[in-house]
Amino acid sequence: MTKPMDQILWQEIEPGGVITEPGNASCYHTGAWRSQKPKYDPDTCIKCWRCYIMCPDCAISPDYENNVFVWNFNYCKGCGICAYECPANAIVMEED
Amino acid sequence: MASAVSDVSITETKMAETEKKKVIKPLKNFPMEEYINSGHRACQGCAEVLAVRHVLKAIGPDVVMAMATGCMEIISSPYPYTSWTVPWIHIAFENAAAVASGIEAGLKALKRKKRIPDKEITILAMGGDGGTTDIGFQALSGMMERGHKIIYVCVDNEAYMNTGIQRSSSTPFGATTTTSPAGRVAPAGQMTWKKDMVAIAAAHGIPYTATACPTFYNDLQKKILKAKEVDGPSYIHILSVCPTGWRVPLHKAIEYGQLAVDTGVFPLYEVENGVWKLNRKPKELKPVVEYFKGQGRYRHLDDTLTAEIQDKITARWNRLVKMCEADKED
Numbered sequence: 262m263t264k265p266m267d268q269i270l271w272q273e274i275e276p277g278g279v280i281t282e283p284g285n286a287s288c289y290h291t292g293a294w295r296s297q298k299p300k301y302d303p304d305t306c307i308k309c310w311r312c313y314i315m316c317p318d319c320a321i322s323p324d325y326e327n328n329v330f331v332w333n334f335n336y337c338k339g340c341g342i343c344a345y346e347c348p349a350n351a352i353v354m355e356e357d
Numbered sequence: 358m359a360s361a362v363s364d365v366s367i368t369e370t371k372m373a374e375t376e377k378k379k380v381i382k383p384l385k386n387f388p389m390e391e392y393i394n395s396g397h398r399a400c401q402g403c404a405e406v407l408a409v410r411h412v413l414k415a416i417g418p419d420v421v422m423a424m425a426t427g428c429m430e431i432i433s434s435p436y437p438y439t440s441w442t443v444p445w446i447h448i449a450f451e452n453a454a455a456v457a458s459g460i461e462a463g464l465k466a467l468k469r470k471k472r473i474p475d476k477e478i479t480i481l482a483m484g485g486d487g488g489t490t491d492i493g494f495q496a497l498s499g500m501m502e503r504g505h506k507i508i509y510v511c512v513d514n515e516a517y518m519n520t521g522i523q524r525s526s527s528t529p530f531g532a533t534t535t536t537s538p539a540g541r542v543a544p545a546g547q548m549t550w551k552k553d554m555v556a557i558a559a560a561h562g563i564p565y566t567a568t569a570c571p572t573f574y575n576d577l578q579k580k581i582l583k584a585k586e587v588d589g590p591s592y593i594h595i596l597s598v599c600p601t602g603w604r605v606p607l608h609k610a611i612e613y614g615q616l617a618v619d620t621g622v623f624p625l626y627e628v629e630n631g632v633w634k635l636n637r638k639p640k641e642l643k644p645v646v647e648y649f650k651g652q653g654r655y656r657h658l659d660d661t662l663t664a665e666i667q668d669k670i671t672a673r674w675n676r677l678v679k680m681c682e683a684d685k686e687d
Contacts, residue, residue, distance in 0.1 A: 262468075263438060269437060280437060280439045283443075284394035285443040286396035286398075286433065286440040288439075289438060291397075302609065307379055308379045308388075310384055314405065316397060317404065317610075318395055318399075320399075325381055328381055331543045336395035336396060339403030340401035340607045340608060341402070341607055342610060344608065345611075345612070346611055355610075
């Protein structure tokens with residue numbers, strides 16, 4: 262993945278400052294910002310997808326095999342939108 | 358009688374079983390691909406990045422983006438990183454629409470010379486409310502007048518949030534910002550009303566103009582698809598709640614979007630070829646106080662100011678409903 266800014270030499274910079282690797286911001290883990298963590302209860306969950314649709318960080322994804330939604334805690338910033346919007350109250354925020 | 362009771366109990370147990378066995382069904386009409394990757398540095402609970410996510414999901418991979426400076430540019434591309442998985446260019450505040458016009462003309466020429474395959478490529482220009490209503494206004498007006506086939510999306514969080522909440526011409530009356538603070542001189546904070554950008558865009562006579570909100574994501578995606586289909590410029594104005602600048606709790610961004618629509622502060626409507634149409638019409642508008650409650654930027658408002666705002670909002674809403682109904686009858 263891309264090196265951090267202070268390790269890049271000027272010879273390595275593309276003309277015009279073009280970034281050639283799409284979506285490389287994923288190597289920056291925003292999960293460190295989190296102070297609260299969502300706790301998910303698969304039994305109460307009604308699988309309505311609302312948390313997936315409303316997540317601004319694209320941190321929630323479905324796991325069809327185990328029939329649950331999984332959180333990617335590398336990116337979840339702990340905003341609590343999923344917990345607040347969940348119609349079945351299957352998600353609770355707790356201190357991380 | 359007894360059999361009836363047992364029947365009921367059987368159906369009840371069946372219902373309970375089916376409830377237990379809820380399985381994740383793939384979503385219809387909601388693509389799974391992400392075009393703005395995780396790892397972007399938006400504030401916690403940002404509804405603006407959510408709006409961008411839904412817009413890009415609706416358009417799909419064949420898109421070229423031109424983005425004015427603003428929150429969405431700052432959070433997605435701190436050098437040497439980028440969150441975008443689609444071709445994307447960052448330009449200055451004032452010329453998102455101008456650069457998008459150039460991209461459109463350039464792609465047209467390349468297609469004509471057969472340098473690139475002849476497939477439909479959507480050009481998406483995007484700006485915040487500062488980049489659209491204040492600084493990028495003349496470029497946008499020019500783009501709409503020349504009739505380029507571009508979707509211009511304004512993600513409106515009602516102030517210059519990324520530089521520290523300065524007022525823009527899209528800031529609503531009564532909101533306090535760092536450059537329009539509420540105090541003795543200006544008891545309301547922002548003393549002017551929000552610029553009606555959608556009406557201005559519609560007055561250019563462009564084929565499609567609409568307002569949207571990420572809370573109503575189906576409506577938002579439908580509008581983007583419609584804008585993609587029309588031949589000519591289209592303008593979509595998206596209200597995106599900013600928990601940092603509006604001073605609301607992090608988890609309430611979606612709820613405030615809903616309240617903005619239901620109180621009539623931000624009605625959802627579209628103007629298609631000059632025909633106005635209301636997309637969501639609540640039976641009865643909620644009082645604006647419900648929308649103001651809990652927002653730190655409206656904390657200073659007293660009853661007289663609230664009543665003044667309520668009057669204006671009701672008048673605007675009535676005028677909009679009247680316009681839409683008149684167009685319906687035609």
